[in-house]
Amino acid sequence: MSSLNSAIPSGDLAEKWTxxxxxxxxxxxxxxxxxxxxxxxxxxxxxxxxATLSELGYQVKCFCYQDSPRRAHSIAAQGGINAAKNYxxxxxxxxRLFYDTIKGGDFRSREANVHRLAEVSSNIIDxxxxxxxxxxxxxxxxxxxxxxxxxxxxxxxYARGQTGQQLLIGCYQALEKEIARGVxxxxxxxxxxxxxxxxxxxxxxxxxxLTTGEISSHAADCVILATGGYGNVFYLSTNAMGCNVxxxxxxxxxxxxxxxxxxTQIHPTCIPVSGDYQSKxxxxxxxxxxxxxxxxxxxxxxAAKIRAGEMTAADVPEAERDYYLERKYPSFGNLAPRDISSxxxxxxxxxxxxxxxxxxxxxxxxxxAINRLGKDAIKARYGNLFxxxxxxxxxxxxxxxMKIYPAVHYTMGGLWVDYNLMSxxxxxxxxxxxxxxxxxxxxxxxxxxMQGLADGYFVIPATLPSYLVNETPGKITTAMPEFREAExxxxxxxNLLMKNGTKGTRTVDSFHRELGLLMWDKCGMARNKAGxxxxxxxxxxxxxxxxxxxxxxxxxxxxxxxxxxAGRVADFIDFAEMTCHDALNREESCGGxxxxxxxxxxxxxxxxxxxxxxxxxxxxxxxxxYVAAWGDNGPGKKPELIKxxxxxxxxxxxxxxxx
Numbered sequence: 001m002s003s004l005n006s007a008i009p010s011g012d013l014a015e016k017w018t019x020x021x022x023x024x025x026x027x028x029x030x031x032x033x034x035x036x037x038x039x040x041x042x043x044x045x046x047x048x049x050x051a052t053l054s055e056l057g058y059q060v061k062c063f064c065y066q067d068s069p070r071r072a073h074s075i076a077a078q079g080g081i082n083a084a085k086n087y088x089x090x091x092x093x094x095x096r097l098f099y100d101t102i103k104g105g106d107f108r109s110r111e112a113n114v115h116r117l118a119e120v121s122s123n124i125i126d127x128x129x130x131x132x133x134x135x136x137x138x139x140x141x142x143x144x145x146x147x148x149x150x151x152x153x154x155x156x157x158y159a160r161g162q163t164g165q166q167l168l169i170g171c172y173q174a175l176e177k178e179i180a181r182g183v184x185x186x187x188x189x190x191x192x193x194x195x196x197x198x199x200x201x202x203x204x205x206x207x208x209x210l211t212t213g214e215i216s217s218h219a220a221d222c223v224i225l226a227t228g229g230y231g232n233v234f235y236l237s238t239n240a241m242g243c244n245v246x247x248x249x250x251x252x253x254x255x256x257x258x259x260x261x262x263x264t265q266i267h268p269t270c271i272p273v274s275g276d277y278q279s280k281x282x283x284x285x286x287x288x289x290x291x292x293x294x295x296x297x298x299x300x301x302x303a304a305k306i307r308a309g310e311m312t313a314a315d316v317p318e319a320e321r322d323y324y325l326e327r328k329y330p331s332f333g334n335l336a337p338r339d340i341s342s343x344x345x346x347x348x349x350x351x352x353x354x355x356x357x358x359x360x361x362x363x364x365x366x367x368x369a370i371n372r373l374g375k376d377a378i379k380a381r382y383g384n385l386f387x388x389x390x391x392x393x394x395x396x397x398x399x400x401x402m403k404i405y406p407a408v409h410y411t412m413g414g415l416w417v418d419y420n421l422m423s424x425x426x427x428x429x430x431x432x433x434x435x436x437x438x439x440x441x442x443x444x445x446x447x448x449x450m451q452g453l454a455d456g457y458f459v460i461p462a463t464l465p466s467y468l469v470n471e472t473p474g475k476i477t478t479a480m481p482e483f484r485e486a487e488x489x490x491x492x493x494x495n496l497l498m499k500n501g502t503k504g505t506r507t508v509d510s511f512h513r514e515l516g517l518l519m520w521d522k523c524g525m526a527r528n529k530a531g532x533x534x535x536x537x538x539x540x541x542x543x544x545x546x547x548x549x550x551x552x553x554x555x556x557x558x559x560x561x562x563x564x565x566a567g568r569v570a571d572f573i574d575f576a577e578m579t580c581h582d583a584l585n586r587e588e589s590c591g592g593x594x595x596x597x598x599x600x601x602x603x604x605x606x607x608x609x610x611x612x613x614x615x616x617x618x619x620x621x622x623x624x625x626y627v628a629a630w631g632d633n634g635p636g637k638k639p640e641l642i643k644x645x646x647x648x649x650x651x652x653x654x655x656x657x658x659x
Contacts, residue, residue: 004644007418008112013650017116021462025469032057034473038205038220040192040247042069044171045432046226048456050184051174060184061218065191070172073228073240077164078285080156081449083121088145092153094118104150104337105440106591107653113437120454125157127457131170134159146290148445150337156446161285161385167449192247193490195254196483202428203476206486213557215490217478221471226431229411233572235516237408238270238283244568245575248415248434256423257629259436260413262583265443265592266525267409268341271392272361281407282392285385286445289334291369295321296362300352307357313401324348328613332658339442339592342406346525356403365401412439416629420463431455441591494556497566501552508565511546519576523583528596532584539577540636578630578639588624589617612657621653
C-alpha cells in the first residue's frame with residue numbers, strides 16, 4: 001500500500017503555522033516574476049489565489065467556464081462566514097473555533113489544518129472589510145454576528161442573506177484590478193479537459209474554448225485547482241447546474257488521489273422537491289434557523305390532513321406540535337449541526353409526519369420570532385431570502401411557515417492535499433471545496449467561505465514557494481510531447497462523444513437523472529451494505545448505456561451545451577462508482593456518512609446515561625480514524641485505497657453529543 005506524507009510541521013499545535021511561516025522558503029520579488037502559475041476556478045478560493053499571487057509578482061493565468069469570474073458559484077453562499085474575533089464577548093476564541101470544527105467534522109479531519117484555518121479566520125474579515133464588503137453592523141458600528149449550527153457562540157459575519165455574493169464582489173474586484181494591470185490573463189468560457197504531467201509533476205492543462213470548440217494547451221511552473229465540489233453527482237442538489245467534477249476527476253485519472261468522496265453534506269434547509277423533472281433545488285440559508293423554529297405535527301393523521309389541504313399549520317395547537325430538534329438537542333436546538341438536523345427531518349418524514357405534498361417536508365416557522373421582534377426586524381435580517389421563498393413556493397413566509405427538507409449541498413471530500421495544499425502529484429495544489437482538508441465528515445455552516453478565502457488569500461501564498469524553490473522557472477513549454485499527447489487524448493474523447501452522440505437516443509440529462517436517483521437512494525442520506533453493492537453493480541450498466549446511446553446534437557466546433565454536459569456526466573458516472581466504493585469501505589457512521597448498520601441503540605451505555613440519542617451516528621475510531629484516499633486503477637476497476645492515519649494530540653475523539 002502506498003503511503004502519504006502530510007508534511008505537517010513539528011511542534012505544538014498552536015505554533016505550527018507561525019513556525020512554518022517563519023522558516024518556510026521564500027522567493028525574492030525579482031524571481032517571482034519568472035514563475036508562472038495556472039489557476040483553474042475563479043470563485044473565492046481561485047479568485048483570491050489568482051489576485052494575491054499576481055500581487056506578489058507571479059505570472060498568473062486564470063480559467064473559468066462561466067462567462068465571467070463574477071458568476072462563480074461562491075455567489076450562492078448566503079448565510080455568513082465564520083471567524084474567531086469574539087466581538088460578542090461570549091467566550092469565542094481560536095481554540096473554540098478549532099474545537100467546534102473538529103467536533104463538527106466528527107473527528108475525521110486533520111488537526112493541524114483545522115487549527116490553521118481557525119487562526120487565519122480573523123485576518124479574512126479584516127481583508128474583506130478593507131475591500132469594502134458591506135458586512136452587517138451593530139448600532140455602534142461594530143460588525144454584527146449571528147449564530148450558526150454546531151456552535152454555542154455568535155461568530156458568523158454576514159451581509160443579510162447575500163454573504164457569498166458580497167464576498168465574491170470584493171474578491172472579483174481584486175482580481176479585475178490585476179487583470180486590468182495586465183498581470184493576470186483571464187480565460188472565461190474555457191473548461192479544463194485534462195491535466196498535463198511532465199516528469200511526474202503537474203505542469204499544465206488542456207482546455208476547450210466553450211464558444212469556438214478550440215482545444216489548446218497552457219504550460220506553467222505549477223497548477224492550482226479551485227474548482228468546487230461534486231454535489232451534482234446526485235443530479236438534484238443546491239449547486240448551480242454547471243457545477244461539475246471534471247477538473248478534479250481529470251487530475252485523479254492522471255494520478256492524483258481523491259480523498260473521502262463519500263463525505264457528502266446534506267443541508268437541512270432547502271425547498272422540497274416539487275416534481276419528477278425538476279432540474280435543481282433551492283437552498284434557504286442556515287441563518288434562518290436562528291429565528292425559525294422547526295416542527296412537524298406529533299400525529300401522522302394531522303400531517304396527512306395538512307398534505308391533503310384539509311388543515312393548515314395554524315390549525316395545529318401548540319401542544320400537538322413536535323419541535324423535534326429542541327426536544328432531542330436542548331443545548332443546540334434548531335442550530336444543531338447539518339448532518340444531525342437532516343437525519344432528524346428524514347426520521348420525522350419516514351414516520352409519516354411530513355407536511356409537504358410529497359410527504360418530504362417539515363415546517364420552519366417564524367411566528368414566534370415575528371411576535372417577539374416584529375416583522376420589520378425579521379425583514380431586515382432575511383428579507384431577500386423570504387422574497388426568494390415566496391417567488392418559488394407561492395407562499396408568504398411572514399404569514400405561514402416555510403416548508404423545508406434536506407438536499408445535497410456541499411462536499412467535504414476532494415483531492416487529497418498535504419499541509420502545503422499540494423496533492424500527491426508534485427506541483428498540483430488544490431484549494432477550497434475541491435480539496436478534502438478541513439471539514440472532516442461534516443462541514444459546519446459558514447465554514448465554506450472561510451476555507452475558500454483562507455486557502456486563497458493566506459495559505460497558498462505562503463506554501464507555494466516550498467514547491468517552486470526547487471523548480472527552474474520557464475523551462476516547461478507546450479511544445480513538449482506530453483502536451484501533444486494530452487491534447488490528442490482530449491480530441492479523441494470529444495470525437496468519441498460526438499461520434500456516438502449522432503446515433504444516440506437518450507438525452508444527457510436522462511442519464512444524469514438516472515445516476516443521481518441511484519446515488520440518492522443508495523448513497524444519500526442513509527447508506528447500507530446491500531444498497532451500496534447494488535449501486536456498484538448497476539453503475540457499469542449506466543456507463544455502457546451512456547456511451548452507446550447518449551444523444552448529442554450539433555458539433556464540437558461551436559457552442560454546444562449538450563457536449564459540455566456529456567463530458568461532465570461521463571466523469572460523474574465513473575466518480576459515482578468510486579464514491580460508492582468509499583462508502584462501502586467505511587463501515588462506520590460519521591458526519592454526513594450514515595451507514596444504517598452503525599448507529600446507537602437503546603442498549604448502548606451512552607444512550608442509557610442520556611449522553612446521546614438512539615439512532616445517532618456511531619463511529620469506529622479503532623478501525624476508521626483515517627483519511628481514505630483513492631488512486632485510479634483504470635475504467636471499471638476498484639480503485640486503490642491509500643490511508644492517511646489521523647492523529648489527535650489536542651482533542652480526544654469522543655461521542656459527538658449536542659444534547
